[in-house]
Amino acid sequence: MARRSGSNGEQTARDIRDAAMRLFADQGYAAVSMRQIARAVGVQAGALYLYTPDKQSLLSDMMIAHLEDLLAAWGKARCESDDPRARLEDFVRFHIRYHLSRVDEVFIAYMELRNLTPENFARVERLRRLYENVLQEILQDGAARGIFRLSDARIATLALIAMLTGITNWYRAGGRLSPERIEEIYIEMALGAVGAAR
Numbered sequence: 001m002a003r004r005s006g007s008n009g010e011q012t013a014r015d016i017r018d019a020a021m022r023l024f025a026d027q028g029y030a031a032v033s034m035r036q037i038a039r040a041v042g043v044q045a046g047a048l049y050l051y052t053p054d055k056q057s058l059l060s061d062m063m064i065a066h067l068e069d070l071l072a073a074w075g076k077a078r079c080e081s082d083d084p085r086a087r088l089e090d091f092v093r094f095h096i097r098y099h100l101s102r103v104d105e106v107f108i109a110y111m112e113l114r115n116l117t118p119e120n121f122a123r124v125e126r127l128r129r130l131y132e133n134v135l136q137e138i139l140q141d142g143a144a145r146g147i148f149r150l151s152d153a154r155i156a157t158l159a160l161i162a163m164l165t166g167i168t169n170w171y172r173a174g175g176r177l178s179p180e181r182i183e184e185i186y187i188e189m190a191l192g193a194v195g196a197a198r
Helices: 009-027 034-041 045-050 055-077 084-100 103-111 118-144 153-165 179-193
Strands: none
Touching: 009 034, 009 055, 009 103, 034 045, 034 055, 055 084, 055 103, 055 118, 084 103, 084 118, 084 153, 084 179, 118 153, 153 179
């Protein structure tokens, strides 16, 4: 039997994606077999191929979905202020909140890039660049108005995103600082990094 009794195709596809995500995050893409994913879902290994052509497609689809969801969420949350400082603060808050609620997706999206085929890497990189451009445009606008001081807007963009995303490596719920306090600290650091400390 390919499917579990009482399951439907859409749910099984979600279960496969979720199981693959957990396994890739825990063990790394290269160490996980399609048989392990099938076992985690409770289907025969051959049944996976009804939902995905191969493990590479699972990985790339996962990364692409993560980035498309990220861009869509930013489109809804983006600050409409004309003030680059306010837009930078909003970006920092958004980035932290979004990424802390999706730690496995973030880990896979950054750590497993090396395992993508060149074609899939190009698709993922295009979406990553669209998101990076959001921050870069904020920084360029602030620099053009004399609010931010930058040597290189592209490098500043990459450095800030690395700093903000790094929170997923060490943050633990219930720790010494609340998420809101951490956001404030990161906003101060981001503004300080572009010469616009509060």
